[in-house]
Amino acid sequence: MAPQTQRDEYLPPPTERFSLLGVIWKNLLTPWYNFVLTVVSLWLLYAILKPTIRWALHARWEVLPANMRILMTGPYPGEFLWRVWATLWLLGFVVGFSWGVWVRRRERVTWVLVAIPILLAAVSQGTVRLYWLGVLLAALIGWALGRRLRDRKGGLIGVLLWVFYFPAFVLLIRGFGLPEEGPAWKYHIAVQLALYVAALFVGVWAAKASWPGWIWAALAVVGLMGWAGPWSRTLFIGGVVAWLIWNGARRYAHLEGMKRFTISVGLAYIPALIFIFFAYEPLAQTWLSKVNSNYWGGLLLNLLITVFGIMFSFPLGVLFALGRRSSLPVIRLFSILYIEFIRGVPFITILFMAQVMFPILLPPEMSIDRVVRAILGVVMFAAAYMAENVRGGLQAIPKGQYEAAYALGLTATQTMLLIILPQALRNVIPVLVGQFIGLLKDTTLVTIVGLLDILGVAQSVLSNPDWIGTQREVYLFVALLFWVFSYGMSYASRRLEQALGVGQR
Amino acid sequence: MRRYLVLLLALALVAGLLAACSGGATSGEVKEVVKTVVVTVEVPAGGQGGDQGGATVPQGYGSTLKAVKERGYLICGVNSKLPGFGFLNEQGEYEGFDIDYCRAVAAAIFGDPTKVEFRPLSAKERFTALQTGEIDVLIRNTTWTLTRDTEVGGNFVHTTFYDGQGFIVRKDSGIKTLEDLEGTAICVQTGTTTETNLRDVLDAHGIEAEVVVFDDVEAGWAAYEEGRCDAYTTDKSGLVARRTMLKNPDEHIILDVTVSKEPLGPMVRHGDDQWFDIIQWVVFATFYAEEAGVTSENVDQVRETTNNPRVRSLLGLEGDLGKKLGLDNDWAYNVIKYVGNYEEIYNRNLGPDTPTYIPRGLNSLYTEGGLLYSPPFK
Numbered sequence: 001m002a003p004q005t006q007r008d009e010y011l012p013p014p015t016e017r018f019s020l021l022g023v024i025w026k027n028l029l030t031p032w033y034n035f036v037l038t039v040v041s042l043w044l045l046y047a048i049l050k051p052t053i054r055w056a057l058h059a060r061w062e063v064l065p066a067n068m069r070i071l072m073t074g075p076y077p078g079e080f081l082w083r084v085w086a087t088l089w090l091l092g093f094v095v096g097f098s099w100g101v102w103v104r105r106r107e108r109v110t111w112v113l114v115a116i117p118i119l120l121a122a123v124s125q126g127t128v129r130l131y132w133l134g135v136l137l138a139a140l141i142g143w144a145l146g147r148r149l150r151d152r153k154g155g156l157i158g159v160l161l162w163v164f165y166f167p168a169f170v171l172l173i174r175g176f177g178l179p180e181e182g183p184a185w186k187y188h189i190a191v192q193l194a195l196y197v198a199a200l201f202v203g204v205w206a207a208k209a210s211w212p213g214w215i216w217a218a219l220a221v222v223g224l225m226g227w228a229g230p231w232s233r234t235l236f237i238g239g240v241v242a243w244l245i246w247n248g249a250r251r252y253a254h255l256e257g258m259k260r261f262t263i264s265v266g267l268a269y270i271p272a273l274i275f276i277f278f279a280y281e282p283l284a285q286t287w288l289s290k291v292n293s294n295y296w297g298g299l300l301l302n303l304l305i306t307v308f309g310i311m312f313s314f315p316l317g318v319l320f321a322l323g324r325r326s327s328l329p330v331i332r333l334f335s336i337l338y339i340e341f342i343r344g345v346p347f348i349t350i351l352f353m354a355q356v357m358f359p360i361l362l363p364p365e366m367s368i369d370r371v372v373r374a375i376l377g378v379v380m381f382a383a384a385y386m387a388e389n390v391r392g393g394l395q396a397i398p399k400g401q402y403e404a405a406y407a408l409g410l411t412a413t414q415t416m417l418l419i420i421l422p423q424a425l426r427n428v429i430p431v432l433v434g435q436f437i438g439l440l441k442d443t444t445l446v447t448i449v450g451l452l453d454i455l456g457v458a459q460s461v462l463s464n465p466d467w468i469g470t471q472r473e474v475y476l477f478v479a480l481l482f483w484v485f486s487y488g489m490s491y492a493s494r495r496l497e498q499a500l501g502v503g504q505r
Numbered sequence: 506m507r508r509y510l511v512l513l514l515a516l517a518l519v520a521g522l523l524a525a526c527s528g529g530a531t532s533g534e535v536k537e538v539v540k541t542v543v544v545t546v547e548v549p550a551g552g553q554g555g556d557q558g559g560a561t562v563p564q565g566y567g568s569t570l571k572a573v574k575e576r577g578y579l580i581c582g583v584n585s586k587l588p589g590f591g592f593l594n595e596q597g598e599y600e601g602f603d604i605d606y607c608r609a610v611a612a613a614i615f616g617d618p619t620k621v622e623f624r625p626l627s628a629k630e631r632f633t634a635l636q637t638g639e640i641d642v643l644i645r646n647t648t649w650t651l652t653r654d655t656e657v658g659g660n661f662v663h664t665t666f667y668d669g670q671g672f673i674v675r676k677d678s679g680i681k682t683l684e685d686l687e688g689t690a691i692c693v694q695t696g697t698t699t700e701t702n703l704r705d706v707l708d709a710h711g712i713e714a715e716v717v718v719f720d721d722v723e724a725g726w727a728a729y730e731e732g733r734c735d736a737y738t739t740d741k742s743g744l745v746a747r748r749t750m751l752k753n754p755d756e757h758i759i760l761d762v763t764v765s766k767e768p769l770g771p772m773v774r775h776g777d778d779q780w781f782d783i784i785q786w787v788v789f790a791t792f793y794a795e796e797a798g799v800t801s802e803n804v805d806q807v808r809e810t811t812n813n814p815r816v817r818s819l820l821g822l823e824g825d826l827g828k829k830l831g832l833d834n835d836w837a838y839n840v841i842k843y844v845g846n847y848e849e850i851y852n853r854n855l856g857p858d859t860p861t862y863i864p865r866g867l868n869s870l871y872t873e874g875g876l877l878y879s880p881p882f883k
Binding site for chain 2: 066067069070073074076077078292295297352355360367370448449450451452456457459460461462463464465466468469471
């Protein structure tokens with residue numbers, strides 16, 4: 001600060017007072033070319049604004065409220081629309097909680113966030129208004145709770161809430177798939193949960209032996225090979241998850257008996273809850289019955305694909321970036337081939353591959369849900385670009401960082417996870433967020449492969465004989481929505497950069 | 506600060522893990538898919554050994570109906586972006602001519618027109634979806650051609666809508682015949698038979714014209730309205746329907762030229778003749794119901810009073826036509842009761858009271874000079 005004040009002292013005092021006319025005269029009217037520019041600009045503004053305003057006043061804006069529901073959720077069945085709202089209430093709660101825990105200063109953005117549901121409630125009617133107020137209420141409850149728990153493990157709970165939010169989201173949107181013809185699904189779930197509980201207890205109680213790991217792996221392989229028929233997938237997923245649980249549970253093996261018992265019972269509690277949840281059939285069949293992905297649509301589908309695209313492609317991209325810099329030739333070659341192949345192919349081609357070719361290539365008894373296929377395509381595509389962005393960050397880390405880490409006795413993994421990646425990722429936040437925004441906008445391409453995302457719904461609205469000819473209104477609204485979301489992401493990334501001090505140290 | 510970074514990284518890893526785990530956590534639904542699939546696989550054996558008993562029953566016979574019944578609903582591949590034929594209304598429900606035929610099939614099988622799941626398909630992926638069994642039947646304004654009947658692995662049942670490709674131009678452009686299109690720009694939707702037809706016709710007549718392709722119908726029409734193209738070409742049904750929605754409909758005329766046959770109808774997979782018959786006869790039932798004057802309004806009354814043996818067997822009062830198709834005997838009654846006869850379906854979606862009015866033309870009963878002719882129900 002010091003040098004600045006010094007320089008200020010030497011600046012001469014301002015000679016003119018501020019006056020509007022003076023500013024206009026000085027900047028807009030003299031010399032002559034500024035005058036010409038001003039006149040031309042004013043004329044241009046008039047020429048553009050006049051028809052725009054005239055159109056905006058006469059546009060059929062009623063197309064938007066009339067079709068708002070399908071623009072947001074597509075053909076999602078009306079009787080289950082409350083489930084979509086429930087995801088919003090949950091989101092409100094989680095965001096509120098996070099705010100209570102982490103945001104200690106007064107922030108302008110807080111008021112913006114509070115204003116959003118209020119504003120939306122104000123412009124909507126009937127139950128929708130109540131639903132929006134519900135979002136606000138959930139956020140307030142979450143906030144109050146977060147503040148109370150701020151100093152009592154609130155952070156941990158907040159992280160857990162976010163972690164559990166996404167499965168809950170999918171669960172609510174999709175519901176349960178209970179085939180009508182028989183109770184066999186119960187056995188599948190029972191077997192999986194039994195596997196998990198077994199993995200838990202074996203992990204906690206018999207950790208010294210490494211053999212259980214092989215059992216889970218063998219189950220997974222049997223499942224993968226398809227020997228077990230309809231049980232294959234159950235065994236595969238069960239085996240993999242059991243292995244993960246077993247690995248996690250082994251950490252507690254060194255504790256003394258009673259503690260071990262408490263912990264294992266405590267952990268088994270969650271699978272047991274899930275089991276009860278599944279077993280309670282009426283709930284599953286009436287409130288949470290399955291809504292197939294054919295009925296997911298609108299903005300909901302865009303956001304779903306975006307969130308999952310980011311969640312999966314980010315770790316994958318980091319892996320590919322590390323793979324490309326690996327000293328192991330096979331891994332390096334594979335990463336290079338993957339990245340360059342994907343980057344050499346347009347996104348639409350990949351989407352078409354995923355949507356049209358996958359089902360042909362797969363054996364007939366296997367089928368992947370079409371939304372999952374779209375997400376796979378998005379992930380495959382985004383991961384390659386993500387990898388190059390992250391690699392850019394990795395290249396920027398000076399060699400001294402590695403050497404310093406090794407000198408401290410860190411292993412290669414520790415060096416990467418604790419020293420290199422945090423710095424590298426921090427450096428590429430703007431690029432990564434740029435790519436996430438691009439990803440959000442790219443999701444509208446799924447409309448070309450027949451998914452009813454917001455653009456697909458928009459086209460459907462335009463095909464409704466009652467609303468034909470309202471392209472401008474509908475597309476403008478869609479553009480505005482995308483702007484809001486993109487700007488939100490951009491704003492969040494700027495705050496993240498500030499918090500991490502990017503560019504300041 | 507570094508601690509936060511570690512936390513951030515840990516979060517990222519957790520997110521990744523979660524991604525892996527969410528497959529496990531929601532495994533209940535995954536298995537559902539397995540089960541459905543298994544059903545479709547195992548069925549051929551059941552179909553073979555089961556109903557017919559005869560040695561001549563081909564593999565796959567009856568498999569689709571069985572799979573549909575076990576699933577509990579029909580999956581119908583449709584268009585979600587064609588005025589009058591398939592689109593989403595404000596309540597998120599599908600509406601349109603093709604949609605009604607999906608509902609008719611559902612009504613025939615389940616006696617409930619709502620037991621159908623619509624799968625919106627783009628023009629390019631529709632045949633793959635049918636081949637791979639993602640949909641049971643494709644009712645998506647698809648033109649019946651020899652290639653599609655053979656190579657793409659499907660069979661067309663009887664046509665539900667006779668269409669033909671035409672051109673719309675501005676009145677003041679002076680274009681009257683095909684030859685006048687020389688040197689003009691013609692807008693067309695890409696990836697359709699319309700586009701290939703257009704190129705074929707231009708080649709055949711030696712006409713040099715610029716073909717401007719659009720992936721999106723709306724964009725194509727917008728380009729025509731803005732004057733980027735001198736003509737727009739698509740099926741005449743589309744032209745008639747759209748002309749009323751142009752800013753000044755009177756300034757545009759549809760040329761008296763039909764350059765293609767476009768018989769549009771439902772398509773089913775190769776290899777299951779029973780399913781083919783079901784879809785085919787659902788279509789015929791709507792034709793015959795119109796011919797016999799049976800409507801959704803009077804069907805109950807007709808059922809009680811009629812003496813016409815053909816109508817009696819249509820409505821399941823005599824014989825066992827439904828059983829022969831593998832359905833309940835009142836299958837056609839349900840179609841008429843819940844969806845209606847051809848005229849009702851047509852008028853609901855394309856009739857004079859709708860914005861998408863198309864004169865019936867070829868799509869009239871044979872008794873009125875059209876092409877709708879149902880074989881006898883006996």
